[in-house]
Amino acid sequence: MRKSILGTTLATFVMGMGIAHAAVPASCRTIRMANIGWTDNAVQNAVFSKVATSLGYKTDIKLYSLEVMYAGLSNNKIDVFLDNWTPSQDGTTKPYEAKHEIDVIGPDLKHAKYTLVVPHYLYEKGLKTFADIHKFAKQLHYKIYGIEPGNDGNEHVLSMIKSNTFDLGKFHLVQSSEAGMLAEVARKYPKQQAIVFLGWEPHPMNVEFHINYLTGGKNYFGPRQGEATLYINTRHDYAKDCPNVGRLLHNFYLTVNDENKMMYDVQVKHQQASAVGAAWLKAHPDWVKKTLDGVTTVSGKPGAAAVLAGLN
Known part of the structure; x- marks a missing residue:
């Protein structure tokens, strides 16, 4: 520390x-x-x-x-x-x-906590780690959702995409804002559509949505699920x-x-x-x-x- x-x-x-x-x-x-x-x-x-x-x-x-x-x-x-x-x-x-x-x-x-997360329904389908993301590429439309440009979390994702870490080279980071990202989550969540996004606690998203924090990203977000x-x-x-x-x-x-x-x-x-x-x-x-x-x-x-x- x-x-x-x-x-x-x-x-x-x-x-x-x-x-x-x-x-x-x-x-x-x-x-x-x-x-x-x-x-x-x-x-x-x-x-x-x-x-x-x-x-x-x-x-x-x-x-x-x-x-x-x-x-x-x-x-x-x-x-x-x-x-x-x-x-x-x-x-x-x-x-x-x-x-x-x-x-x-x-x-x-x-x-x-601060790392990539997915809705629980997607976690149950097998997207549990950073290494699993590329397996769901088509369902995710090759997109990962972030917040405002310049944010450190976005930069970590962009770095992974640039270096093709976890086979993410074909993915695109959607950069908007905290509110914009969560609006997209709220749109997809009732339909149980696939989405990977930046998640953190403390935050009401942990109450509003049943989400799971992905493992395997310690080199970017730190150990113990960020x-x-x-x-x-x-x-x-x-x-x-x-x-x-x-x-x-x-x-x-x-x-x-x-x-x-x-x-x-x-x-x-x-x-x-x-x-x-x-x-x-x-x-x-x-x-x-x-x-x-x-x-x-x-x-x-x-x-x-x-x-x-x-x-x-």
Whole structure:
């Protein structure tokens, strides 16, 4: 598992912060955050933003592609990204880490998954591994469905196609978006038509559809059916420059079940992510107290009390 490159020094620094601190400097009062269009990122941002605004911060959340977002972190135009999936995104992030252009904090979620999946009815017919995909080529119309261009999962599939790994050389990757891909799944699923697509957990797709994660793709998506750990990425030295937010980021952690529930409310019940995040926080006061341990408002007052008061 990846270790935070911020290291022991910063951990000791933020852990030593007391509650009675001077007001947060003006340069840290707006937190510039990335949204890359994923539902899990939307609920993460909603929870974090509600906490931060209750502390007196402003959050400026803009939509980016993954590639543009990392460029923004590296040139100090973005402060925080909460949704770095490893190991699948390592090819994107490691060059930035090696040049000390971004910092890694966390993990902020463990035991996630990210790899290719199929509906259970197709799994039962024998499509159980990456090596089985080509056997169903005609039924699949030589297509694998991905999400937005530039996404690491798409890049893994494109790499397999280019190198003819698993005899996928004749396949085509359909690139669209999370919503576009899942719309195609929803169209094919009732008719039990064949489809292979990118799947991950946490996500409501695991509730809406009976799906199976394919094995055999560890060289691309990692072992154990693409088991993933999520980390927080920040611009370099952000937690040092803004230590109060840095402590909040170090404390920030959600579970797969937490995100599954919130994502279901957003994607299936069509509720606003901001409302879902606020409702989740109100239902989890112990999480608020633990996460806000040692974190203050922008004026230096105890943070947990301010957040809990803002939820009532």
